Amino acid sequence: MKKLAWRHWLLIGLFLVALFAVGFFGFRAIRRAVYWSNHKDEQIKPWMSVRYVAHSYRVPPPVLFQALGLEPTPRDKRPLRIIAREQNRPVEVLISKLDEAIKRFRQSPRPPPPPATDGGTPP
Numbered sequence: 001m002k003k004l005a006w007r008h009w010l011l012i013g014l015f016l017v018a019l020f021a022v023g024f025f026g027f028r029a030i031r032r033a034v035y036w037s038n039h040k041d042e043q044i045k046p047w048m049s050v051r052y053v054a055h056s057y058r059v060p061p062p063v064l065f066q067a068l069g070l071e072p073t074p075r076d077k078r079p080l081r082i083i084a085r086e087q088n089r090p091v092e093v094l095i096s097k098l099d100e101a102i103k104r105f106r107q108s109p110r111p112p113p114p115p116a117t118d119g120g121t122p123p
Contacts, residue, residue, distance in 0.1 A: 044098055046081035046091045053080075057102050067101035068094060 004012075042056045050068065054061040065072040068083065080098075084091040 044080070044095045046084075046095075047079050049077050049079055050083070050098075051076065053098055053102075059102055059105050063105050064098055064101055067097050 040056060040058075044053055048056075050064050050070070051061050053059075054064050062072040065076075069087075070076075070083070078086075080094050081091050084094050087094075
């Protein structure tokens with residue numbers, strides 16, 4: 001058997017790194033998909049963040065932030081119990097407001113998606 005040149009070893013090493021990356025990120029994607037398929041419409045608890053509730057109930061986060069009287073911020077990961085403490089309200093009040101907002105959102109007709117702009121003229 002021939003000895004492999006350093007270029008061949010480099011290619012083998014890069015292939016193994018790529019294979020590891022595909023496996024790692026593939027596993028993460030599958031794990032996330034399975035997690036959220038099992039956590040749909042989960043009962044709202046004080047440890048949850050507004051974004052967690054939004055993801056579980058498939059509601060846009062700004063709808064829930066607005067229901068709580070908060071500005072939607074992309075990195076807000078505070079649990080509901082902390083938000084309730086900051087607003088000097090019982091956490092149950094926040095949970096009931098979120099429930100109401102989710103029900104209103106699901107009952108309202110959703111607007112159609114905006115038309116795609118491809119730069120051409122309409123047919």
